[in-house]
Amino acid sequence: MxxxxxxxxxxxxxxxxxxxxxxxxxxxxxxxxxxxxxxxxxxxxxxxxxxxxxxxxxxxxxxxxxxxxxxxxxxxGEMWADVKVSTWRAVSGFTIGGGIGLVLGLATGLFKPAEIALDSTVQMVRNIPALAMIPLVILWFGIEEQAKVFLVALGVFFPIYVNTFHGVRSVDANLGRARKARRRRRPARHPHHVSGRASAAVEERAAKRDARPRPQCPRRCARRAR
Incomplete structure (x- = not known):
């Protein structure tokens, strides 16, 4: 090639x-x-x-x-003023609705009496369409900022509540038992650790004692040689 x-x-x-x-x-x-x-x-x-x-x-x-x-x-500059107002509405509504939804979701998820007392009411209100709430909100708050913040909070509340509730309930119950068992296992194994350390210390001392060179007596050696 x-x-x-x-x-x-x-x-x-x-x-x-x-x-x-x-x-x-x-x-x-x-x-x-x-x-x-x-x-x-x-x-x-x-x-x-x-x-x-x-x-x-x-x-x-x-x-x-x-x-x-x-x-x-x-x-x-008019755009930035409008963006500022809209951002304030969104943050305020998210903080209010998200905070209430998180607290109620944790309460109903962790405690059965809270679920019995609150969950059915929350689920009933959740099934009301948002458009049907607008006339009531106008009657309650008018067309001021409170009405807009309330609608944002209402829209944020239900998803956070439902997801928090199901997230708490989906946690495996055996995890808590395993944690308790781990806590109990720690003090239960201390005596074994102590006894094991004591045995190791005794063995270490015996090994050091055996490793020491023994002094020889010349008189005994002379007598044995005779």
Whole structure:
């Protein structure tokens, strides 16, 4: 086999390796871009329908018009004020609803009397649609901030309550027994440790005593030699 043939084989192998690497890179890029194709197609269809008049701009304005309006609100500072108010509502509602849901979920999950007293009422209120609660909330709080915070807290309360309740109940009861057994096992094994250490100390002293060189008496050796 000549040197030219070897160099040709190497070049072919390098070309195949480069082609395989390029194909793998294209597949990875396609896998990353594939989830964005459907949203991009929806935006393009939305823009075309709004500009052609098929879709009324009063119902859904053009996406570019939405972007321009958002940019103008950001420049004027009005956007950040609205974001601040919305964030305060979300955090307040989540704190109130999540805290109450966590406490009640732990109580009903850990204690059977609390479950009997509270769970049926909570489940009954949970089955009421959120849209049906809006008129009552308006009657109770009006259209002020309290009504909005109450709706957010109500929406957060039930998922946290249900998940906390089932999370507590799904814990294996044998874990508590194993923990108690572990606590009892520790003091029970102390006497064995103490006796084992004492035995080891005695054996160690005996070994040291046997290892010591014994002094020889010259008089006894002389008598034995006679």
């Amino acid at each position: 000549t040197q030219a043939t070897l160099s040709a084989d190497r070049s072919d192998a390098n070309a195949n390796a480069n082609a395989g690497a390029a194909a793998g890179a294209l597949r990875r890029i396609g896998a990353h871009l594939a989830p964005w194709l459907a949203p991009l197609a929806i935006l393009l269809a939305w823009e075309f329908a709004a500009r052609s008049g098929v879709l009324s701009t009063r119902v859904l304005p053009e996406p570019l018009a939405v972007v321009k309006a958002a940019w103008s609100l950001i420049q004027s």
